[in-house]
Amino acid sequence: MRLERIGREPEFSRYMDLKEGWLDRRIFSDAEIYEEELYRIFARSWLFVAHESQLPKAGDFLTTHMGEDAVIVTRQPDGSIKVYLNSCPHRGNKVCFADAGNTRRFVCNYHGWAFNTAGELQGMHEEYCYDEGDIDRKKNGLRQVARVGSYKGLVFATFAQDGPSLDAWLGDFRWYLDMLLDNEEGGTELVGGCIKSVISANWKFGVENFIGDAYHAGWTHDSGCRSMNDGQPFPPIDMENSYHASVNGHGWEFGTEGVGDLFLLGRPKVMEYYEKIRPKMADRLGTMRSQIFGSVASASIFPNVSFLPGISTFRQWQPKGPMQFELKTWVIVNKAMPDDIKDEVTKGVMQTFGPGGTFEMDDGENWENCTTVNRGVVTRHERLHYRCGIGRQIDHDTLPGIVYRGQYNDANQRGFYQRWLDMMEATDLGAMPPRPEPRLTGVAETRDLPGLFAL
Amino acid sequence: MNQTTTLERPRTGATASLEVTHALTQTLYREARCLDDEDYAGWVAMLADDLHYHMPGIETRYRRDKTDQVTDLTRMAYYNDSLDEIKKRLLRLETGTAWSEDPATRYTHIITNVEVEHTDKADEFRVFSNFYAYRNRNERDEDSLIGSRIDIWRETGGAYQLVRRRIILKHNVMLSKNLNIYL
Structure with a gap:
């Protein structure tokens, strides 16, 4: 499919400098940029x-x-x-x-x-x-x-005839996705129903919040955390043993303490369940991933899907103009879970991240005001600061992707906007560079669930 | 817990007396005033210990589709709460760090179409009502939530307590950013 608009002289690099760590606010409110996003990103992405x-x-x-x-x-x-x-x-x-x-x-x-x-x-x-x-x-x-x-139950589609395969698109991010999709025999399913709401904010604010913004959680969600856990504050963040990992614009930020997100869900039975299956999870995914799962963590798949592994909200930010998105939310559970655990997860998700959830209520308000304040012509030309942790990139023996140390970081956000820029400027998607070069070969390091249909 | 009358049965009950209907209508109005005034202690006092407060998420489906989207409690729901779970949600407002609740939202609940019926139990009444919940906050944020409710209220010591509530919001996409409100 050829979209006539692609091929116009792109000039999107002037809206950001990710080495310096800033973004131009107009990408969050400008109608013309939004139209280009529909052509260049949404009509070409998986x-x-x-x-x-x-x-x-x-x-x-x-x-x-x-x-x-x-x-x-x-x-x-x-x-x-x-x-x-x-x-x-x-x-x-x-x-x-x-x-x-x-x-x-x-x-x-x-x-x-x-x-x-x-x-x-x-x-x-x-x-x-x-x-x-x-x-x-x-x-x-x-x-x-x-x-x-499809990848382990998640079905993707693209309008682009050419461009990367789904495997190449997800790349080494599959190593991380397996913690959500393959932490127990049988894989995952969505609980029945989908709850949709409307937020008057730019779609990217939702994605970037989940891709890397652990930083907001302890402040924005202090009230949510305390309400779910008898007044206890947010679990402490270990900046030495927590990370940002970015692959092709997807991102996962995480601790390695194993329990933070499970704690935030406020459902002791769910925590017990995962503790029970954790040894098997380690056999399945290795020790490192079994320690990451359940930690304070959040993730997004480029361009517009996010989830919380452990808290089990799964969501999509559907663009509806530059200053509005529709939020579709589901609950994702392991198929092998007993029904009472599935119910516990579902109730926990709706009490934290449903529209009436104690966490969700404080997020939408922030994103709306981040967006609508840009109606001001002076305001919209002001830059936004994305430099947090810019010097903390590391090489890690086990963790694939572009890895930064310290969960409080803007690294995955910068990775997301780098991919945004790649796609906004690419005439030929096949020529987009992998970010980074893949480390895993084929699908050998991931597992194939039995019984899935080839599509 | 299932001793309590269900919302479904008996399908139709005899209309309650003028006196009971009046008392329960006033109870609904008082509840609405508690919610408008953010008097959550007053509201919780009107809720029974065995409360089930349910607002299912309902997809748009064709008429021929018989999927039970209302009484199947395993499906996603805006609210599917016991009294303890409601209290947990309310704790958020007492932390002092629920940033988006300060400045406060301005609420008005308008409750209409009240019908009161007897059930099989002498002290429990089924109450139908409609609501229009209006919210306005900050400069010009506003939204309206409209829908219907079926309740079971139980008479205890001369007052009524809410035992069951099912809320049906008449939205598919909830046309609002959140639900910082009880209906």
């Missing part, structure tokens, strides 16, 4: 569209957005997953109005054009009105995305 557990049976579907493009994600009879625009090729109307369900076909309300779950045009109301040669059914199906792929 975007999360579903978890396989949401589509267990043939005919199961859900609707979502890739950037601002509405799409349908469906499970096919052969087990594969298709993703196509939720827009009729006749006049453009939506063909599906439900968030999720199971169906044999999608029929447009306007003129009755009917599509099977593969997105192929099957027929229409009063078909005789079309003379021979008027319509080629094969060419008038629902517009498919270019590529669909």
Whole structure:
């Protein structure tokens, strides 16, 4: 797919200097930059569209957005997953109005054009009105995305025909993702339902908060932490043994103490559960990763998915203009967990990171005000400070990626904006440099869950 | 715990007397005033020890889809709380560090369409109501949450306590950044 806009002389490097550690505020509010993001980032990235557990049976579907493009994600009879625009090729109307369900076909309300779950045009109301040669059914199906792929249950799609494979896109970040997706036999699933809210802030504020901003947690969320844990303050941060790791714009910040995020969830039974499976987790993922899981940690997958390993909120920041995003949240649990532990996790997530959660309530307020204050023309030209920990990069024997020591750091944020810049300026995605050179070879260092379908 | 009348059964109960209906309507208004005034101690005093306070997250689905999105408690919910869990949430406001609550939000709960029915238990009543909860904060932040509720209220010592509440918000995407409010 060629988007005409790509190839224009890019000048986005003037909006940041990541070696110096500053960003121009206009990337958080400017309408033209936002339009370019839709073309250059959202129409070309691998975007999360579903978890396989949401589509267990043939005919199961859900609707979502890739950037601002509405799409349908469906499970096919052969087990594969298709993703196509939720827009009729006749006049453009939506063909599906439900968030999720199971169906044999999608029929447009306007003129009755009917599509099977593969997105192929099957027929229409009063078909005789079309003379021979008027319509080629094969060419008038629902517009498919270019590529669909999955990694351990997470389904991604991209409109870009060319560009990196999903494996290359995720790269060594898979080493980290396995702590969320593969810490126990059987992998993960999303709890039923999706809760959506609207925040009048730029989408990047949500992503960068989760990608690396441990720094805000002890201050912004003091009240949340104390309410969940009988008045106890935030767990202490060990700057020697905590890290930022950035891979291709994805990022995971984490301690190695193993319990911080589990503590914040405020559910002792969940903490006990993970303590029980931790030896097995170490067999599965190695000692280092079994110590990282459950620590104070947060992560984002470029460009717009975030989660808290241990707290188990899983979320997507869907852009809705430069100054608004829709937040979709789910609860991610291990399939092997007993039902009562799944319920404990679900209640814990909703009490901390649901819209009424004791942590969530203080975040949205911050991001909105970070964004809307830039209506001021003087304000919007002021730079923002992203230098924290800029001199603390290290080489680590075990940890892949661009690694910085000390969890209080802007390193992953800088990594995210570096990738943002790479994509905003790239004419050819294949020419984008890996950040950093991958260390792991193939998928040997990760594991394949049994029973997943090749897409 | 399941001794208490469920929200579903009996499907329809006899309308309560004018006196009980009046008393419970006044109780709903008093509860709303507690919430508007941030008098959470006053509110908690109106909640029964065996409270279940539930606001399910409901996706938009086709009519033919029979997925139980309301009573299946394993699904995601805005609230799915016991009294202890409500109290945990309320602790946040007592820490002095709930930054986004200072300056305070201005709340108004408007409660309407009150119907009171008998249940199988003499001291428990099913109460239907609608709400319009308006919030305004800082300079011009505002939003409106509109929906319906089904409650079970239990008479104890001349007053009524809330035992069950199911809140159905009439949003799909909640058109607000958060839920720093009880409904």
